[in-house]
Amino acid sequence: MALRLIRAATPWRAPMTLLQVKGLVKHFPVTGGLFGRTSGQVRAVDGVDFEVGEGETLALVGESGCGKSTVGRLALRLIEPTAGSVRFEGEDLLALDAAAMRARRRRLQVIFQDPYASLNPRMTVGAMLGEPLKLHHLVGGESQRRARVAELLELVGLRPDHARRYPHEFSGGQRQRIAIARALAVEPRLIVADEPVSALDVSIQAQVINLMRALQKRFGLAYIFISHDLAVVKHIADRIAVMYLGRIVETASTDALFAEPRHPYTRALLSAVPLPDPTLVRDRALLEGDIPSAMSPPSGCRFHTRCPHARESCRRDDPPLVSDAQGHATACPWWPEFPPAPAVARASAEDQDRIRLDRLQAAFVSKEEA
Ligand SMILES: Nc1ncnc2c1ncn2[C@@H]1O[C@H](COP(=O)(O)OP(=O)(O)O)[C@@H](O)[C@H]1O
Ligand code: SF4
Ligand SMILES: [Mg+2]
Numbered sequence: 443m444a445l446r447l448i449r450a451a452t453p454w455r456a457p458m459t460l461l462q463v464k465g466l467v468k469h470f471p472v473t474g475g476l477f478g479r480t481s482g483q484v485r486a487v488d489g490v491d492f493e494v495g496e497g498e499t500l501a502l503v504g505e506s507g508c509g510k511s512t513v514g515r516l517a518l519r520l521i522e523p524t525a526g527s528v529r530f531e532g533e534d535l536l537a538l539d540a541a542a543m544r545a546r547r548r549r550l551q552v553i554f555q556d557p558y559a560s561l562n563p564r565m566t567v568g569a570m571l572g573e574p575l576k577l578h579h580l581v582g583g584e585s586q587r588r589a590r591v592a593e594l595l596e597l598v599g600l601r602p603d604h605a606r607r608y609p610h611e612f613s614g615g616q617r618q619r620i621a622i623a624r625a626l627a628v629e630p631r632l633i634v635a636d637e638p639v640s641a642l643d644v645s646i647q648a649q650v651i652n653l654m655r656a657l658q659k660r661f662g663l664a665y666i667f668i669s670h671d672l673a674v675v676k677h678i679a680d681r682i683a684v685m686y687l688g689r690i691v692e693t694a695s696t697d698a699l700f701a702e703p704r705h706p707y708t709r710a711l712l713s714a715v716p717l718p719d720p721t722l723v724r725d726r727a728l729l730e731g732d733i734p735s736a737m738s739p740p741s742g743c744r745f746h747t748r749c750p751h752a753r754e755s756c757r758r759d760d761p762p763l764v765s766d767a768q769g770h771a772t773a774c775p776w777w778p779e780f781p782p783a784p785a786v787a788r789a790s791a792e793d794q795d796r797i798r799l800d801r802l803q804a805a806f807v808s809k810e811e812a
Contacts, residue, residue, distance in 0.1 A: 486509045555641050694768075
């Protein structure tokens with residue numbers, strides 16, 4: 443009660459912190475040889491800090507293998523970290539025992555890239571959506587359960603009679619809608635969406651992203667939206683954290699990151715975002731070489747083996763993530779010396795991109811509202 447009074451009297455501020463992650467580390471032991479001895483460690487996540495506010499979307503972006511999914515699983519405590527802390531709604535998740543964690547899990551849901559793999563093929567959609575309702579005692583009886591399932595299906599743009607069908611009777615986009623409905627069933631505060639649209643056609647991607655945005659607005663949901671593709675997160679993320687080899691190398695509001703990418707790795711990722719008009723050209727800052735092994739990341743700045751701006755000290759000094767007053771943080775001390783990022787900020791290309799997506803999204807919004 444006291445809390446409610448304080449909240450009512452407080453003027454508007456930035457969203458309240460929902461999830462706070464500090465010093466997160468996850469090393470996976472690598473076993474091999476005849477006796478299955480540990481022969482090394484995969485440093486999947488190697489010192490990551492971030493916060494997600496209520497109703498906010500934080501995107502985690504980076505090439506495959508940089509640790510995005512591991513961060514997502516750690517944030518939900520689906521796996522235990524090697525070090526670091528995870529606080530959710532002010533509570534230390536890692537200190538909870540199994541029963542308390544099970545209860546808390548309701549508030550923390552997950553959606554995966556491949557909805558088919560995460561949906562039980564032998565259960566009807568109705569049974570699948572009804573299960574968590576029963577488990578968490580969210581409905582009184584059978585008729586209430588049926589009504590809630592129908593409501594959930596309608597929320598994600600499906601029909602109540604779809605409850606009688608099995609997952610294989612749906613398209614990829616519809617299956618992802620079912621997975622979203624199942625996550626929503628338990629009234630979560632935060633959903634970790636791990637590459638939720640990566641397996642879908644581009645037009646279907648826009649529909650699912652529109653749906654996620656509409657649901658976010660309606661229910662005040664927060665998302666950690668994981669994607670290897672910066673173009674995808676542009677239209678849903680409030681903030682973006684770019685990861686490289688288990689670390690965050692740059693984080694900023696989505697607008698700031700697209701307008702002024704600072705880290706050479708972010709610039710390279712951005713320059714690979716395709717332009718919608720094939721007659722437009724953009725200077726590509728191509729990434730040279732493969733991602734180094736997460737078992738033995740390079741010394742100093744982990745990006746130095748692929749960085750076009752690397753200098754001698756980069757092999758030695760590990761650059762901290764340093765934020766400016768606006769919260770744009772960069773793990774490279776040399777960025778102010780770099781020339782402006784090529785072409786990514788060129789108005790014509792940007793505008794065309796925006797117009798195309800706005801048009802696409804407007805079409806889907808009106809379809810969904812119909
Ligand atoms: N259970 C595991 N055991 C060993 N290594 C793992 C495990 N899960 C992930 N990894 C390794 O950790 C690194 C990060 O993986 P992941 O978080 O899946 O990256 P991303 O989601 O960015 O593609 C990769 O090198 C991957 O091979
Ligand atoms: S610290 Fe050096 S190697 Fe790392 S991104 Fe900056 S310039 Fe490149
Ligand atoms: Mg992944």
